[in-house]
Amino acid sequence: MDEAKIFLSERDMPQAWYNINPDLPAPLQPPLHPGTGQPLGPDDLAPIFPMALIAQEMSMDPWIDIPDDVMRVLRLWRPSPLHRAYALEEHLGTPARIYYKNESVSPPGSHKPNTAVAQAYYNREEGVTRIITETGAGQWGSALSFACCQFGIICEVYMVRISYDTKPYRRLLMNTWGAQCYPSPSDRTNSGRAILAEDPDSPGSLGIAISEAVEVAAQADDAKYSLGSVLNHVLLHQTVVGLECKKQFEMVGDYPDIICGNVGGGSNFAGVSFPFVKDKLEGRDIQIIATEPTACPTMTRGLYHYDFGDTAQLTPLLKMFTLGHTFIPPPIHAGGLRYHGAAPQISLLVSQGVMEARALHQKAVFEAAVTFARTEGHLPAPETAHGIRAAIDEALKCKETGEEKCILIGYSGHGHFDLAAYDQYLTGDMVDYELPQEAIDAATEGLAEVE
Numbered sequence: 284m285d286e287a288k289i290f291l292s293e294r295d296m297p298q299a300w301y302n303i304n305p306d307l308p309a310p311l312q313p314p315l316h317p318g319t320g321q322p323l324g325p326d327d328l329a330p331i332f333p334m335a336l337i338a339q340e341m342s343m344d345p346w347i348d349i350p351d352d353v354m355r356v357l358r359l360w361r362p363s364p365l366h367r368a369y370a371l372e373e374h375l376g377t378p379a380r381i382y383y384k385n386e387s388v389s390p391p392g393s394h395k396p397n398t399a400v401a402q403a404y405y406n407r408e409e410g411v412t413r414i415i416t417e418t419g420a421g422q423w424g425s426a427l428s429f430a431c432c433q434f435g436i437i438c439e440v441y442m443v444r445i446s447y448d449t450k451p452y453r454r455l456l457m458n459t460w461g462a463q464c465y466p467s468p469s470d471r472t473n474s475g476r477a478i479l480a481e482d483p484d485s486p487g488s489l490g491i492a493i494s495e496a497v498e499v500a501a502q503a504d505d506a507k508y509s510l511g512s513v514l515n516h517v518l519l520h521q522t523v524v525g526l527e528c529k530k531q532f533e534m535v536g537d538y539p540d541i542i543c544g545n546v547g548g549g550s551n552f553a554g555v556s557f558p559f560v561k562d563k564l565e566g567r568d569i570q571i572i573a574t575e576p577t578a579c580p581t582m583t584r585g586l587y588h589y590d591f592g593d594t595a596q597l598t599p600l601l602k603m604f605t606l607g608h609t610f611i612p613p614p615i616h617a618g619g620l621r622y623h624g625a626a627p628q629i630s631l632l633v634s635q636g637v638m639e640a641r642a643l644h645q646k647a648v649f650e651a652a653v654t655f656a657r658t659e660g661h662l663p664a665p666e667t668a669h670g671i672r673a674a675i676d677e678a679l680k681c682k683e684t685g686e687e688k689c690i691l692i693g694y695s696g697h698g699h700f701d702l703a704a705y706d707q708y709l710t711g712d713m714v715d716y717e718l719p720q721e722a723i724d725a726a727t728e729g730l731a732e733v734e
Contacts, residue, residue, distance in 0.1 A: 287369055289531040291362035296354065297526040299346040300519045303557045303628060306345070306564055308635045311515075311627055312602035315589060323599050331500050331508040333409040336402065339516040347519065349401075356400045356433050360389045361523065365531040366694075370658040372678070379681040380537065381674060383692040384528050384555055387661065391456065393696030394551045395426030395511055398520035402509050403430035413437040413506040415499045417467065417492030419547065420446050420619040420666065421453025422696055423511030428462035438462035439506075441469065441495045443621070444487035445614040452700045467492040474498050474595035488611045489547075489622040494595035501597070512548025513592060513601070513626045521554025528691065529558055537689050541570045541677050544693030545669040546582065546640075547619045549573075549626030552670075555693035556638070557628075563637060571638045572677070573629065574669040576648075578716035579612040581605065581625045582633050582640035584723055588730050592624060603630040604640075607726030613716040616645060616704035617665040623726070641673055644715040648672045649708040652698070664696040665704055 304311065313322040328337045339347060349357075368381040386394035406414055414436055418424030424440035431438035440462055447454060447466040454464045465471060467487045468478040474494035478485050485491070493510075500508035510517060532538050542559055544552040556571050563569045575582055582604045590605040592598035603624045606612075610623040625633075632638045645665070652668035654675065655661065663671055674692045681688050698705065707713045 285367070285369070287367050289365040289534055291527055291530055293358050293362065295530055296357070296362050297349065297523050299348050301522040301526060301558050301561070302342055302345055302347055302519055303560065304515065305343045306561050307628065307631060308564060308637060309631060311631060314599040314601050317591065317596055317599055320600070331497060333405045333411060333507060335405040335408065336516045339519055340514060350404060353401050353404050356430070357397070357523070362527045363388050363524070365528060366659070368659055371655060374654065374658045375675065375678050375682065377678040377682040378685060378687045379678040380687065380689045381678055381692065382539070382690070383694040384524055385694050386524060386551070387694060387697035391422065391425035391429050392699065393422040393426065393664065394521060394524060394554060395423050396429055397523055397554065398511065398517045398550065399423070399426040399430035400433065401520045403427070403434045403436055406507050406509070407434045407436060411436065411507045413439065413503065414509045415439045415496045415506050416509045416511065417441045417489060417496040418511070419443050419489045419621055420617070421450050421457070421700065422619055422664070424462070424464060425453055425456045427509055427511065428457040428460040431462065432460040439499070440464045441467040441492040443467055443489060443492050444485065449703060450700055467495050469495060471495070472498045474597070478594070486611070486614045488594065490592070490594040490608050490610070493593035494597055497593060497597045498595070512550040513624065515628060517550050518553035518557065518626055518628055521550045522557050524554035524693070525556060525558035528555065539569065539691035540688040541572065541690045542693070543572045543574065543670040543673040543677065543690065545620060545666045545695060546573045546575050546625055546629060547622045547666065548624070549629040551693055551695035553626060553629060555691070560632065560637060572673045573633065573638050573640050574673045575640065575642050576617055576620050576669070577642045577644050578718055579606065579621050580642040580718060581623065582630070583642040584718070586727050586730065587630060587634050590624060590730055601627050603627045604633065605727070605730070606723055607730060609729065610726035616701065617648070617669065619666040620669065643669055643672050646708065646713055646715050649705070649713060651675050653708070662698045663694065664698040665701055667695045667698070670695070
């Protein structure tokens, strides 16, 4: 009987993170100071990030060693298994070989702790006692709460209001690990109060929550800010996923022709794909598909332009695909994908044609999620199901052509806290959102003059 799971031993865990910066097909444009519009230096970021993370953000070293204390915590669940989706293949009747890298086995149930643990460690090493952050669907807030608990750091989380209300168990998970969680927009910050004054019923957005978290961290002597996606150092820490994948494929003598994953800010997708992107840039033929919701089509309909990472314009300006920092997406169930921007590294690779961006409707995404759950047994997060949808679509193409392609899915997290969304789909109450162009035009109208 063919084995359905490929395991690595802890001895085979990556000992260093892969930094894609020196291998990018074009240099990244520098982040700009929100006040002056000039390129940022390390001292500009020091009020909100520890210096070790700032150094990683700007590093051109191809490999950065993983500290022993970070490895100790990662070993609680890593290496994660690579699954062969035999049951899904049989159900689809496809000659394609489908694999998924299962990041749902972490304590919070997603890929997010891969960077949360590293960030908590570097903050502790610099004497930080309190970390402030935001979260969309709650996966990042859960992950940082877990990581701070491991290193004895206080954690405060601003959670997008719509997710705070509809995903209470994520909030309770944060509380269990000792974190405080606040709905955003809140009355605790100037930026939150300004939003509530305009719209007391605002569902919130990641941009708003980031504004609140950055504001609190910048005004506190004992606190730093932590971000769960978008920035270079965050994507760097996630590369343990793809590095493990490469070893696991070597064990079974296979290699992906197609890689599918979801992009909100981009950390999950970068983690699973960047080690393979290196191979593609060196000439290997790989199709790399980055998926997103049609309700928040950052890469497929946004502008590749400098923009703020938050609504209140407190963060640096980044060159990225963006729908505009004032954009508030519809309250779809994939809360982790409701962000106006995409990571600069991923944005550059999409703009250069190294990666393909694809927008998907949420009903088609949930159809794929249910198919996956009924064949493979695992219940995917709504975010994760976007990558599954693309993989199923590609497998069905192989059924038509007879091609025996190898497809890899970045399985970023489970959907155990998303059952209300599944209930809405199964009862037929779910609707699709096609974002009108005028909404994008309105949100991008005020972008910074610098392109």
